[in-house]
Amino acid sequence: MSRAERLLALLERLRRHRRPVRGEQLAGELGISLRTLYRDIAALQAQGATIEGEAGVGYLLRPGHSLPPLMFGVEEIEALALGARWVAQRSADPALGEAARQALARIRAALPAALRHELDHNPLLVPPVEQTRSDPRWPGLLRQALRQQRRICVGYRDAQGRFSERVLWPFALGFFEQARVLSAWCELRQDYRHFRLDRLQTLELLDSSYARPRQALLAEWRAREGIPPLE
Structure with missing residues (x-):
């Protein structure tokens, strides 16, 4: 993993947490030393990321920081496609189903050609099921x-x-x-x-x-x- 990829992965992990997360946990998830983690935190802060906290206490990424342009791995594409198809097929919520299809279309438009191909030919399907009926x-x-x-x-x-x-x-x-x-x-x-x-x-x-x-x-x-x- 390059340093740029590692910094992006660190940002993504910080985004998942709503409360401060300790440096030891972040370092373990990324497979790096605490010393490297502290350097990476400082590098992200220098680039404008609003990361609050300190060693021994924990770190929290405040809202408002923008991540780099959309880029996903193949398994992330599979997860997105599967989730959107589930909502569209099984949510029993017409507006939410349409929103899922629109969101997937927007993601598709932002992907490079190779990943767009993975999305278009994703083999993970969600068959429809008969649901108990409620007012739409x-x-x-x-x-x-x-x-x-x-x-x-x-x-x-x-x-x-x-x-x-x-x-x-x-x-x-x-x-x-x-x-x-x-x-x-x-x-x-x-x-x-x-x-x-x-x-x-x-x-x-x-x-x-x-x-x-x-x-x-x-x-x-x-x-x-x-x-x-x-x-």
Whole structure:
């Protein structure tokens, strides 16, 4: 690996972490010594990368630093193509599926010819599956509520056919094989609850935001469920 490739790889690893990551971990991932890592951190900082931290504490790349123009390895191309095809085929969200196709087209336009060929002839396919049906409007409205941290009012019919009306604070949307599931704080139950989109009868975005940040709700829910925090 050349020094330029190593510096790019270091930037990419820093981008993956939302909290400071120790130098020992970065050096181990890159297969270099701590001394080399410290030199590389200093070189990136000199080039304008906003990397905060110090030896023994950890390093964090602040938002706003632009990476070099698009360049991917073959396996990264395979991962991108597979992910975009999955969203397009199985998300049950027409707007999100179209966005995945558009994003892949933009990536394709920026690739050199050899990698464009790999993308066009990628053999990893995602067959369509029959999904439980839900109103095609729900995913887009829920994604809007998640982005804007809006309270929502839903009419919901549970597995036993019982109907209830709830005001929810949505914080996550899960894309499972046969169902899409909303995770939310329920004002009625004063607790976390999960709702299948195909059982929603009505959905309304309310004008008010919920009282706690979405990230805090997600972190508390993950801790309760024993799910490791996002890196």
